Structure formats: C-alpha cells, structure tokens
Amino acid sequence: MSESAGNWCLIESDPGVFTELIREFGCEGVQVEELWSLDAESFANLEPVHGLIFLFKWVEDNDQRGSVVKDSRLNKIFFAKQVISNACATQAILSILLNSNHPDIKLGSTLTDFKEFCSSFDPYNKGLTLSNASEIRKVHNSFARQTLFELDTSNINKDEDVFHFIGYIPIDGHLYELDGLKEGPIDLGPVTPSQNWLDIVRPIIEKRMEKYSEGEVLFNLMALVSDRQLIYQRELDKIKNSGAEGADDSQSEIIRIKSLMEYDIAKKKRYKIENIRRKHNYLPFIVELLKMLGEQGQLMPLYEKAKQRALERRQQNSKQQNKMAVDES
Template structure:
C-alpha cells in the first residue's frame, strides 16, 4: 500500500525543482505579483499557470455547469485530465496537468513519459488513482514538504475549522483555454485560445475567479510554468539576467534544503545553552523575573485594548 501525501508550498523554487527531480528539463516557475497580461507575456513562452486559492468548503460542488466556462466532457478523453482522489496531492497534480499536456514540446523525462503512456487509455478517476499511487511521483512530492515533528499530515484529514487551499491549472490545449481542476468532473473550457494568445486570454478568467471572493480576501497565489529563463538570457546575451537567474536558483536550492531539516533539536540545544550561560553568570533568577514582568505587561496591554487574555 502506498504512503500518504504531505502538503507542499506554492513556491516557484519548490515547483521548479520538484519537476526537475522528476526528470524534466528546461522548465521553471515564476511567481506573478501583478495580474496583467504584459507581466505574463514577458515570461514567454508560457505553458500554463497554477492558481492557488482558498477552497470554499461550504459551497456545493458544480453539477451541470461550472460558475464560469463550460464542461468539456469529450476533452477528458483527448487530453491529460486526472480526478483528484487523495488529500494534499493537488499541487503536484496541477503541475502535471500543464506539463503532460505539452509533452510534444517539452522534455518531460522518462518517468513522466512512461506514466502518461501507462494512463493514456484510463478514465479520469483511474488516472487520479494511478497518480496517487505512483511511488516515484509521491516520494518526489513529499521530499519538498516542510519537516514537522508534531503533525503527520498523511494521517490527518481537514476539519471544518481548517483553511483549505486548492491548486488548479490553466493552459492552452488544441487552441482552447482549459481550466483543469481535479475536483471537477471534466476539463472546463473558457473558449478559443492559441498558445500565443494565452497571456491575454487567461487574465480575465483569473480576474473573474478572484471577484467571486469578498474584497478583503487576498490569499491567492499564481505561478507560471515557463521555459528556463537562463536559456533566454544566454540567447540574448544578457549576462546580468543570467547572473540574477543563477543566483535565484542557488537561493531556491538553499531554501529547499532548509525545508527538509527539522530544527527542533537545534532550538532545544540553543535554549539549553542560553539557560546554562545565565546560570553560570548568576543571572538566571533575574532573567526569569524580567521575563515574567514582560509577560504580565503584555497581558495588561491586551486587556486595555479589549482582547481576552487567552487570545493568542
């Protein structure tokens, strides 16, 4: 029996190296700060975007038609579309929804090529099961999860009190703009769209999606799957751009390495060292009393502002 899937962050460095570790080449992700077509077009070629949003848990699932666009049930048989069958897998599933629909122009590597060939005749629900049970994909996905000694997310189901987030993909396939969401019964068509038109066509769709939420909701994240920007820098002879992109890769590798480490032991030893130092200097009791006074002052300040004492 396969193990579980852990939560991964919506982060350009995580997604870039996740796909690289699966065997892909010359692909990276870029986070989009502004929602405009010019910013997206500057990254061309853009193969698709991954959108992260807070999932409305109290909302009933779509039936005959989605809120925007139309279900294309026939397309589910002609492109890679997999139903989401397991918690926490939607991030990697969204990446693959873009990648495996552009394998004719991208080098997806032998592992993913074999996976797509193996599942090519499957209906969407069996594709989802095959993805969830792929040891190679799951282990690569989990290698980018933050180390936590306190929570085993593979054994924990979300509750009504949790904020639940969901990844979906938008990509142009066969001159149609598709929304690929494993929680929906079929790909959602948003109309005609060539590969070159994608930056202009996808932005209004994303804007309409965001407008469904209250104005104060800002917890969204958008990442674009693009060609490795170092290639573009070399092609145009931009040494400064090449340096920036390589430095960014170095930072991503450093951050991904930190995600794998459990720092609880380090913090524990650090606290022991501080206590030992204060004890040796004869300042331990004074240090404890000062900490108590600061805590009491914070509690008094919170009372004055009308907060309950136990609000954290």
C-alpha cells in the same frame, strides 16, 4: 517526517519549491515564476508561458465558466481526478507538464513513463495511478515542512479554510481549466492563432478573485515558463548571429541580458538554500540547545524574560485597542 505508504504531505505554495520539485521529477527546460499582477506586461516578461497554476481558498462555486469535456478530446488531454488529499499542488503541475507540447520541455523518464502507463485510463483511474506513483509521491513529500512534533489532527476544526490548486492551459486551440475536483477538463472557449491565450485567461482569473472580500489575500498565481537561462542564451545568440555585437545599442542589450542571467542564477541558488532549510530537521539542535541552557542555569531566566515581554506586548496592544475605541466614539 516519516512517510507512510500512500500518504501525501502538504507542501508550500512557493515558486522555489515548485521549480525544484519539477527538477527532481527529472523534468528539464521549465521553471515556475510567481505573478504579482494580472497586467499584460507581467505576463509578457515571462513568455513563453506554458500554463498557470492558481491557488485559492475553496468556496462553493456555482458559476458556469464553461462546459465539461466528455467527448473524444479526453483521449488527448491528460486529466486526473483528485482521489487523495494534499496532492493537488503536484496534480496541478503535472496537469500542465503532461499536456504541454513545447520543445523546451523535456519531461524525463519518470514523468514520460507515468504518462504512457496511464494514457488509456479514464480520469478516475489516472488519479488512482497518481496516488500510487511512489517516485512522484516521494519527491512531493520530500518538500514537506519539518515539524517539531507530530500533531493529532483528529480534532482539527472542519470549518478552517481549505485551499486548492488548479491549472490553466491552452490545448489544440482551446483554453482549459484543469481541476481534479471536477468531472473533467472545463473548456473555456477557443483560442484562435491570432490570439494570445493569456489575454483570454486573465479576465477569467480576475472574476474568480472578485469572489473574495476586499483586503483578503486568499489566492496565489504562478506561471510555468521556459527556463530563463534558455531564453536569455537565445537572445545573446541572436545578437551574436546578427553580427551586431559591436554596436552601442547591442552592447547595452548584452549587458542587460547578462545581468538578468546572473539574477536568475542567484535566485535559483537562493531557492536551493531555502529548500534545504525547509527539509532540515532542527529538533535535535533545539533539544541540545535547551539542555545546554538548562545545565548553565539560563533556561528559566530566559523563559521568565520572554513571558514578561509577552505580557508587556499584550498590555500595549490592549492600550492601543482602548485608545482606538475612544477615538472612534
């Protein structure tokens, strides 16, 4: 897919995409994990959690969840207005990375230079700077799914579902919602030293999810967490430094941690393979395959066979629907 200057492509909401996206920005020490539940245990297994990325179907939202920050805190919080389409995934990720202050997170030169360059800008000009950040845009667009054909989007139904990414993060003792479509960061309230910010944000996200009809899966939640390899290695070092390596319970714990390390390594290898497939252009292969089947006289028989199967499936579905209608009556 060619990249026109200034264009940002849609990318998939996937922890493997986001983890490699962050790596290709040059940032180290973090990865993205998908959350399937909002229970406390799911979050505890991922600590430390630096921020949450929430994807949802955009609907008109008149609920007042907090106050828009308009005071001097804007000088310390990185917040960029969304001034371009399709970039909200990267914008939500950067909202967390550029507001994080944790020793595990190493931003790298690309993100550090970007943050320093626009640190004194207002939210709109921060968004404008991001839209023109060619290195960040290039990495973002490299994760666009390859399509077989360029489609004319001028007649796309404007009533189709629109999805949007936002971020949640604690900054200087307050919980914030960072949504580029808002006028500024949303202050969701204080987080005291004795509180875990995740206990405060969970009911807020749950309330947003309740807006959707039962059975609709129109949202996705991911956590930006410290690289699991760093965490596991620290746990191993702690056991080693305690001098308890020989104890039976310590041996069991070492085996458990090493198993988790191996699982994480295998998962990241799978991410890499999946992303290579996402980026690969299969069109030349498909064209050559179709040409070869045509030359061998197999293309039309396969087409007719596929058409017949499609017809049979439609007839079967029609029979099942008619049966259900009779049963309900």
